[in-house]
Amino acid sequence: MKTASKIYTALIMIFLFAPIAILLVFSFNASKSLSVFSGFSLNWYRELFKDSETLRSVRNTLVLALSASVISTILGTAAAVGMDKLRNKMYLATLESVTNIPMINPDIITGISLMLMFVFVGRLFGAATSLNFTTMLIAHITFCLPYVILQVLPKLKQMDRSLPEAAMDLGCTPFRAFFKATLPEIMPGIITGMLMAFTLSLDDFVISYFTTGNSFQTLPIRIYNMTKKTVTPKMYALATIIFFVILTLLLISNSIDSDGKEKKHRKNKKTEEAKN
Numbered sequence: 001m002k003t004a005s006k007i008y009t010a011l012i013m014i015f016l017f018a019p020i021a022i023l024l025v026f027s028f029n030a031s032k033s034l035s036v037f038s039g040f041s042l043n044w045y046r047e048l049f050k051d052s053e054t055l056r057s058v059r060n061t062l063v064l065a066l067s068a069s070v071i072s073t074i075l076g077t078a079a080a081v082g083m084d085k086l087r088n089k090m091y092l093a094t095l096e097s098v099t100n101i102p103m104i105n106p107d108i109i110t111g112i113s114l115m116l117m118f119v120f121v122g123r124l125f126g127a128a129t130s131l132n133f134t135t136m137l138i139a140h141i142t143f144c145l146p147y148v149i150l151q152v153l154p155k156l157k158q159m160d161r162s163l164p165e166a167a168m169d170l171g172c173t174p175f176r177a178f179f180k181a182t183l184p185e186i187m188p189g190i191i192t193g194m195l196m197a198f199t200l201s202l203d204d205f206v207i208s209y210f211t212t213g214n215s216f217q218t219l220p221i222r223i224y225n226m227t228k229k230t231v232t233p234k235m236y237a238l239a240t241i242i243f244f245v246i247l248t249l250l251l252i253s254n255s256i257d258s259d260g261k262e263k264k265h266r267k268n269k270k271t272e273e274a275k276n
Helices: 002-026 043-050 052-084 089-104 107-124 133-158 162-169 174-203 206-211 219-227 234-275
Strands: none
Touching (some): 043 052, 052 174, 052 219, 052 234, 162 174, 219 234
């Protein structure tokens, strides 16, 4: 039974990571072939850094992802704190259900509905173009926000409720007590939520496709437009770089989460020892 489970796990891992492995290997191929590895070369990486349009789309994607992740983290943290203070269980359950809708809703429905709303508002105010960087940013914040709330809210529920109260008893204002007592406790959830929002925004295509204008192009849209003609191996090089960036972010996120759990475990152990 153990052997069968190991074989099954190995097959799943191969199925999941074989395409990525092929992409990584052929990004260093000396030729354009995807079936014959003719020799190791960094040529496609050099070609990538010469492609100004692709680099511009990378810059646009990073600016959008950073902006969306920062704004959604601030709004999501504030929303999670507000939801945590609610005492009406029915109202809280309703808010949590509404928050989950953007995660459950298909991307194409979210993208089309946001596009229609932006076009309607743009025509209402007589704007020359209804879709631009701002509309895409609002769209990305919309679908990133629930993921931040989902990461921060459990940290608030796990936190010792007496900490902010103790801070206020010692003379802190509620605002200062939040930054001195609450914020350090929920920081692992905030950072994890921000990293998740960044990766989701970086990766998004469907919603971006429906809410972007002609003047702003992200990397996924750039690659999609290239598939209408041909995708050159320099895109394999770009995909390799993105893969390692995302992998690094995931490792950082997991490390922060593990450190947070370890600190909490040590804190609980010290509390139990003090009681005994």
